[in-house]
Amino acid sequence: MPDLGLEVLFKGKNMVRLLGGLWVALKISLLAVAISFPLGILLGALMTSKNPVVKGILRVYLEFVRIMPQLVLLFLIYFGSTKAFGWDLSGETAAVIVFVLWGTAEMSDLVRGALISIPIHQYESSEALGLSRAQTYLYIIIPQTVRRLVPLSINLITRMIKTTSLVLMIGVVEVLKVAQQIIEANRMASPNAAFGIYLTVFVLYFIACFPISMLSKHLERKWR
Amino acid sequence: MGEPLLTIKNVTKCFGETMVLEDIELEVRQGEVIVLVGPSGCGKSTLLRCINALEPIQGGEICLEGEAVDAKGKNLAALRQKIGMVFQSYELFPHLTVLENILLAPLKVQKRKKEEVRQEAMALLDRVGLSGKENSYPRQLSGGQKQRVAIVRALSMHPEILLFDEVTAALDPEMVREVLDVMLSLAAQGRTMIIVTHEMQFARAVADRILFLEKGKILEDTTPEEFFERPKTERVKQFLNMFAFHAVKSPKAAKEASGEI
Numbered sequence: 001m002p003d004l005g006l007e008v009l010f011k012g013k014n015m016v017r018l019l020g021g022l023w024v025a026l027k028i029s030l031l032a033v034a035i036s037f038p039l040g041i042l043l044g045a046l047m048t049s050k051n052p053v054v055k056g057i058l059r060v061y062l063e064f065v066r067i068m069p070q071l072v073l074l075f076l077i078y079f080g081s082t083k084a085f086g087w088d089l090s091g092e093t094a095a096v097i098v099f100v101l102w103g104t105a106e107m108s109d110l111v112r113g114a115l116i117s118i119p120i121h122q123y124e125s126s127e128a129l130g131l132s133r134a135q136t137y138l139y140i141i142i143p144q145t146v147r148r149l150v151p152l153s154i155n156l157i158t159r160m161i162k163t164t165s166l167v168l169m170i171g172v173v174e175v176l177k178v179a180q181q182i183i184e185a186n187r188m189a190s191p192n193a194a195f196g197i198y199l200t201v202f203v204l205y206f207i208a209c210f211p212i213s214m215l216s217k218h219l220e221r222k223w224r
Numbered sequence: 225m226g227e228p229l230l231t232i233k234n235v236t237k238c239f240g241e242t243m244v245l246e247d248i249e250l251e252v253r254q255g256e257v258i259v260l261v262g263p264s265g266c267g268k269s270t271l272l273r274c275i276n277a278l279e280p281i282q283g284g285e286i287c288l289e290g291e292a293v294d295a296k297g298k299n300l301a302a303l304r305q306k307i308g309m310v311f312q313s314y315e316l317f318p319h320l321t322v323l324e325n326i327l328l329a330p331l332k333v334q335k336r337k338k339e340e341v342r343q344e345a346m347a348l349l350d351r352v353g354l355s356g357k358e359n360s361y362p363r364q365l366s367g368g369q370k371q372r373v374a375i376v377r378a379l380s381m382h383p384e385i386l387l388f389d390e391v392t393a394a395l396d397p398e399m400v401r402e403v404l405d406v407m408l409s410l411a412a413q414g415r416t417m418i419i420v421t422h423e424m425q426f427a428r429a430v431a432d433r434i435l436f437l438e439k440g441k442i443l444e445d446t447t448p449e450e451f452f453e454r455p456k457t458e459r460v461k462q463f464l465n466m467f468a469f470h471a472v473k474s475p476k477a478a479k480e481a482s483g484e485i
Contacts, residue, residue: 124278125315129329130305139328143319
């Protein structure tokens with residue numbers, strides 16, 4: 001068995017530090033999810049509006065955020081906007097802002113897609129039964145939209161968690177950065193630690209994302 | 225005969241520049257079964273959709289029991305409860321079970337008691353041969369079963385009038401029959417119905433009056449016997465010949481279609 005340097009994990013508080021790093025990653029992504037999902041639902045509903053100006057603005061926003069690599073967005077907010085506007089942002093705050101911008105754009109597109117995928121006849125048959133517009137949304141359209149939306153949005157959550165590995169580039173000490181620090185600190189004592197530590201990081205991401213991904217699979221099966 | 229249940233006066237409907245219904249006049253009495261036939265694109269489905277204001281009209285008036293059906297009217301929801309509609313593609317709500325599909329409107333719109341509505345729904349399901357299916361989801365049913373559920377869903381609102389928009393057009397032949405049988409029994413009960421269909425033999429069996437529409441106008445408004453045996457216009461003869469033509473390979477079917485049997 002090759003030396004994976006796993007013993008480094010048990011030196012000092014290394015394991016606790018790694019878990020702390022994971023917590024930072026989860027905090028950023030889940031906070032961003034909590035803010036961007038309601039915003040995304042709102043914008044997604046607005047995207048189906050008939051107003052060409054509203055639609056145009058939202059389209060530009062969506063394409064802009066989507067085309068831009070998340071790393072560039074992070075740099076733009078953390079290094080760019082702080083210089084340009086002279087405000088003071090911590091790395092974590094900048095990360096949350098970027099993830100909210102990105103998550104809102106992605107979520108709104110999912111909501112828009114789910115809404116327009118409901119056939120017009122569903123509205124008509126509901127109204128033909130005498131349901132009001134509000135009742136049609138409450139009992140027919142929203143439940144169907146949510147069923148289409150939940151598996152997709154859960155995938156988005158796992159994507160957001162994984163993408164937090166980029167925020168080390170703006171100086172946020174999350175799980176991957178902690179791993180690098182541990183490896184650096186033990187370069188002499190355990191030169192092989194890189195493999196073992198990164199493997200641990202992999203497992204930690206997996207533990208964080210797997211239950212969420214299972215939930216999505218389960219809901220997909222349940223609602224088909 | 226009292227007042228007509230449904231009155232359609234000078235109704236005009238346009239999609240942009242194209243006129244799809246022109247000056248339609250029609251009175252439907254309680255218990256009457258009207259069948260609308262005509263070539264595709266003649267406006268039959270549009271006329272049905274105008275009757276419960278799924279399509280706004282540009283001129284004229286549609287009145288149910290003296291009240292105007294208006295797409296912008298305040299009591300539209302109340303009027304629509306009196307107008308049951310069944311669509312070609314069933315349009316059951318896929319996230320609800322058969323029973324939930326049926327109960328939704330009576331409970332939420334009419335605020336009736338759940339137990340009463342449920343019992344009635346079960347009895348209706350039984351009548352259309354679907355007892356035991358109440359907890360199935362629409363995706364678990366065949367097309368014919370879905371369409372029968374859709375009919376029960378419309379009936380559960382106790383409508384004054386039922387509109388059927390090519391309800392068998394999307395069905396396999398053997399399922400067409402089960403749906404048409406349900407409609408025949410509704411007609412036998414004295415329900416007021418307006419039916420758009422391409423099933424000519426069924427039209428003949430079920431109708432009190434047959435209306436032939438072409439290019440948005442009513443060309444003939446007559447009894448089934450007159451319509452099939454002594455059509456007044458060349459256009460109707462030509463139209464009926466199309467069905468005879470389709471059936472020439474089987475002599476019996478050809479005779480039926482041309483009205484000899």
